[in-house]
Amino acid sequence: MTSIKKKHFLPLIVCLLVASYSFGQIKVSEFLQESKIASSDNNKLFFVDFWATWCVPCITAKEHLGVLQKQFPNDLYIVSLTEENPLRVEKFLKKKPTDLAIAIDYKGETFKDYNVRVLPEGVLFNADGKVLWQGGAPDLKKEIVSKFLRQQSSKASLNSFFNVVSIEEDTISEYVPTESLEIKSLSYNVEDLTIGDAEDYLKLTGSLKQIIGYLAKIYKNQIVLEEGLDTNYEIYFKKPLNANENLAFKLVTKMNLGVERKFAEGEGIKFNVETPRFWDTNQIDWGKNNAKYLVGDSQIQADNVSLKDVAYQLAFVLDMPVIVPDETDVSLGKHDWDFHYKFFQLMQTDLEDNYGIKAEKKKITYPVYHIQKKAP
Incomplete structure (x- = not known):
């Protein structure tokens, strides 16, 4: 057991005593391990790497962050934070060990505080808890860290920056x-x-x-x-x-709910597929029971999912309905995907050239499902 895990209540006491410093702004329920690379004392920068055991791109991000941590062992401290059950994480780390610090988010508070919806994501803080940078974890480069290090003078220890708050044992057991x-x-x-x-x-x-x-x-x-x-x-x-x-x-x-389908009109995207050229399922392989999607700032990648699945993800990021063909084989068959979505014309080109999908943005008619309680 690490020294931090043995001292669950000590950091909280320190935070209460030192009122002049914004200690303990990141709550964790426990540290599963400390960093095997970085010093836990007197760091100018702290990086929180948001991840999950099911997120295969997060594993690749960890390899990058491990290299970055070795380049700044005395000024930067990287903590990989997950909101998963610690028993599941410990089991995962036995199969895929890492030298980075691993911690469990306290009731998912940090994920919510920084609006983390897509993994891998990360936030870089100075020792006073000010956010300096936020983005995809693989996008944190040596040059970015060096720039912010030159601008910082304050330092903090791991114990003072993170507030370890114990939780009841019955919440740890996996249901x-x-x-x-x-x-x-x-x-x-x-x-x-x-x-x-x-x-x-x-x-x-x-x-x-x-x-x-x-x-x-x-x-x-x-x-x-x-x-x-x-x-x-x-x-x-x-x-x-x-x-x-x-x-x-x-x-x-x-x-015991009923569903009534009606129709509405509004701006949306319609997919037409006359001659599909869909990828097979061998282009991307993130493994069983892992993330099916990686939605970045401008790109959507997906492993072994249907056109209907992809349309749902696209509708979420573009905030408008996306209508796919009614043919079951076209809309529900499993494929791998990788295309741009931020700029519509570039998305159109990607979809048509790579998959044979013609995308139109226009006023469309789309189904709306009204759900209500059934009469007793």
């Missing part, structure tokens, strides 16, 4: 569902949908609208819930999942 579908209503608000794609289950935490949208791969504005229905839930689907089963319909049926 595994016993039923094929389990629904738990939450009393607190959840801003963003979180997805846990584990070996034994799929866990979704968020509002009912977010969860149904994810399961059905439908843009959020294409779902209208009866007043009072859009509350927050924790949903478990036990694996193995039936590939032919509509999980959104299964959830709605279990909750």
Whole structure:
């Protein structure tokens, strides 16, 4: 056990005593390991690397950050932070060890505070807790670190910068569902949908609208819930999942809700596929039970997913409906993807040249699903 883990309450006491310094601005529930490269004392910069065990690009990012940490062992301290169950993380580290410090986020607070939605992501702080830089973890370069080091004079230790707050043991034990579908209503608000794609289950935490949208791969504005229905839930689907089963319909049926399809008009994107040239599933391989998407600032990559899946991700980042062909083979077949989305004309070129997809942005008619309680 590391020295930090043995001293769960000491950093909190230090934070309370030293009022003149903004110590403890990053809360963690525990450190699974300290850095095997960097000094934990008197660092000018701290970098929080947001990651998850299921995120294959995060592993590549860690290799880059490991090299970067070796270049600045005395002035920069990198902490890889995950909001996953520590038991799962420890199991993962036995298979894929790292020399970087590993910590567990306290109730996901840091992920929420810095609006982390896409992994790998990172935030660079000075010793006073000021954010100097935020972006994709692989984009933090030696030159960026050197520039900020020249501008900083304050230093802080690891124990003073991170506030280790213990949590109850029963929250550490990992829950595994016993039923094929389990629904738990939450009393607190959840801003963003979180997805846990584990070996034994799929866990979704968020509002009912977010969860149904994810399961059905439908843009959020294409779902209208009866007043009072859009509350927050924790949903478990036990694996193995039936590939032919509509999980959104299964959830709605279990909750005794009805669905009525209507139509609306508005700006959107329509995909036409006359002669598909889709990639096969051998172009990208991120492994089983790992991330299916990597959505960057301008590029979407996906491993073994359908056109409908990709359209859902695109609708989310562009904030407009994306309509795909009705043909099942075209819209639901599994493929690998890598295309630009930030500039529409460049996206059009990518999609047509690489996949045979013609994308049009125009006023379209799209389905809207109205969900309400069934009459008793």
